[in-house]
Amino acid sequence: MKFTNCLIVLTVAIAATSWSRVDAGIVGPGDNGSLDGGTNDSSANLLLVAATATESLAAGNYNVTGWEYTFDTVGAANIAGSTITPFLATGDASTDTYTYVAVGDTITVASNVDASTFGSPVTFGVNNTFSLGAAANVYAGFLMTLGTGTRAPIAFESGSGDEGLIHYAAGVVAPVVGNSPSGGTSNGTAFSRHYDFQITTAPAVVPEPSSLLLLCGAAGVLGLLIRRRRTA
Secondary structure (H helix, E strand, O other): OHHHHHHHHHHHHHHHOOEEOOOOEEEEEEOOOOOOOOEOOOOOEEEEEOOOOOEEEOOEEEEEEEEEEEEOOOOOOOOOOOEEEEEEEEEEOOOOEEEEEEEOOOEEOOOOOOEEOOOOOEOOOOOOEEEEOOOEEEEEEEEEEOOOOOOOOOOEEEEEEEEEEEEEOOOOOOOOOOOOOOOOEEOOOOOOEEEOEEEEEEEOOEEOHHHHHHHHHHHHHHHHHHHHHHHO
16 A cells, blocks of 8 residues: 555655746748848858847756758859858847857858758757856857868858858868857948858756755655565
8 A cells, every 4th residue: 555655755846846938949041032132151160140130038948959050052153062050149249259058060052053941941960959157148059161172151141130150261260169150351330131041949857956856855765665575
């Protein structure tokens, strides 16, 4: 009877466990649709932060569930062999100061064709979690390199006001979690461009500490009773 009662207590403890959730968000400018009059950048390296398409997230743990982009070949642009690495950063667009919190896997563009993953997000990468100790504005960005191609894979339209170009040309330092954008030539938010991409985050659900204590306590009592039954 005691064993059955303990099972009931454990079940109630699990049901009563309070799970904390934090905000989810889509970070980045999204799909602009037609890139009429767009351009593929020819800079050897282009590190960009979406300065206005930000998301305010609460303190907590997050998963990066995927990201979406559109590769465009405008005119005679050759994007084959170029690369792109997505990232998320916290910071302040008004001062152009950012710190990387998540960096995705690098994609090498296999062929010189238009392609879009909007509606079918691709994997962000192996390092797809991050934590915020306090509420913060989170920004999406990417590093594009030409590689063996002659143009960057994501084309842009000028004058839309979504992005601030941060670093470009030779010497741009690849993003690393905990570091800030650096190297190359910095233009702050002098360029107003729209690039089609976005990164999706989702909250990691974790139990409240008090609930964990309740759950562990009930499990401990159950284990003790099981041991007593075996020795009885």
